[in-house]
Amino acid sequence: MPADRSVQFAVAMFSKHYRQVALAMPGRFSKREFGFMFFDGHGMKRHLGFPNRAQLKNYLVENAPAHAYYSSAYYEKPAAPTMQEKKWLGADLIFDLDADHVKGAENLPYEKMLERVKDEVRRLIDEFILGDLGFDAEEIKIVFSGGRGYHVHISDPSVIRLSSHERREIVDYVTGTDLDIEWIFPKTPIEISKYGDRVNIVYKRRMVKTSDGGWLARIRRGIDSLFVEMEGLEPEERKRRLSKMMEDAGNRMGKKTLDGLYSELYRVDVGVRGIDRMRNEDNFEIFSDDRHLSAFLNFIKRGMALDIAGETDEPVTSDIKRLIRLPSSLHGKTGFQVVQLSREELDGFDPFRDAVSSAFGSEKVNVTLENPLEFCLRDQSFCLDAGKNTVPEFAAVYLVCRRLASVESR
Secondary structure, eight states: OOSHHHHHHHHHHHHHHHHHSOOOOOTTGGGSOEEEEOTTOOOEEEEEOOSSHHHHHHHHHHHOOSEEEEESEEESSTTOSSHHHHOEEEEOEEEEEEGGGSTTTTTSOHHHHHHHHHHHHHHIIIIIIIIISOOOGGGEEEEEOSSSEEEEEEOOHHHHTOOHHHHHHHHHHHHTTTOOHHHHSOEEEEEEEEETTEEEEEEEEBOOOGGGOHHHHHHHHHHHHHHHHHHTSOHHHHHHHHHHHHHHTTOOOOHHHHHHHHHHHHOOTTSSOHHHHHHHHOBOOOOSSHHHHHHHHHHIIIIIHHHHSOOOOHHHHHOSSOEEEOTTOBOTTTOOBOEEEOHHHHHHOOHHHHSSOTTOOOOEEEEEESSOEEEEETTEEEEEOSEEEEEEHHHHHHHHHTTSEEEEEO
16 A cells, blocks of 8 residues: 555455455354455464354454455364464365466456456366366355456365375366377277288277367367368468467478468368368378378367366465465455355356445545546446546545555545
8 A cells, every 4th residue: 555544544444344244254164274464564464263253253353454364274273373283184175267377368457357367267167167077066166356366166075185186186187287199199000901810900090079078078179169260261361370370389380381281181182171071070090291190289289278278276276275365355455355156146247346345335535546547346437537536435445455546535
């Protein structure tokens, strides 16, 4: 905060929030460690435990922390001063996704950034957590962090005792880390002739099918989607697109090699185009030149796989003692509430409407902005000039916490 008055305002508003808003307590909260950071910037106070909701609420009202956290882990003695003394009992599995982990989101305006991250969270949940990993929607809790992203909590008994290594394997699956191209497109031995005891065998790669499930199905859907996209392009534009894809995947190809690859995929002088044999005959043996095959396989591994992989913050998911934001607490850098959501609620969730604390009213507050600013909050549009402005209390909290304005007087 740029000024003491702004700090005092934020502390007063946060305390007001904790007095008026019901806390959304995590399960088995008496077994959780709690930690807090304050507006004075003096680091984190942690190794705290609360036996009941009332004591936690009193602490939040009296201290008005800028950030409130609880442990993903359960402990016998959560308030013990060392991790060894706490005696670990297990931990929720948590996926953390924010703008730092979503390609193209980090440089967007804040509103667009949150929209882009939510799209990726939906894909993470639907394709991986509910899809491939098979968790039920009733077993997950989705939490808007109040800042730049979302957390997905899983407290199913099957994951509570997983080690860090086992959780990291889940991350590797979601993110497609170390995909083995020989596993995706295995070479199958085929007998082509036999003479006495001598058998002539050739090895052909099998095209993956959507019925294979998991990553194999994901790769197949990606290939089919790519070919549909390419089909809508003019030949020259299609060739440019193919060249760009190969280059992005690290395939440096001369014009002759690129023309050859394009011809293998799209020529019609052999009756059926290569892409149609791939799609309709599940035939991956369309490449007569090993350079073309190697380039296409490399594109699948280094290009397509990255585009269709899921995203999560690996250190958070693999950490069995992580501190994570407390639902219904406030985020000190935005003033937004940390909101717990169901999968159904996620689709229509708008942080600029639904994460604004109900404790903050419309009382007028005088603020000073260094730069002009336009934004929408609680379905109200604001167009503010640089210098002095008067805004509702709920907007002042947002502006002050985001360091976009300072409080002049109440």
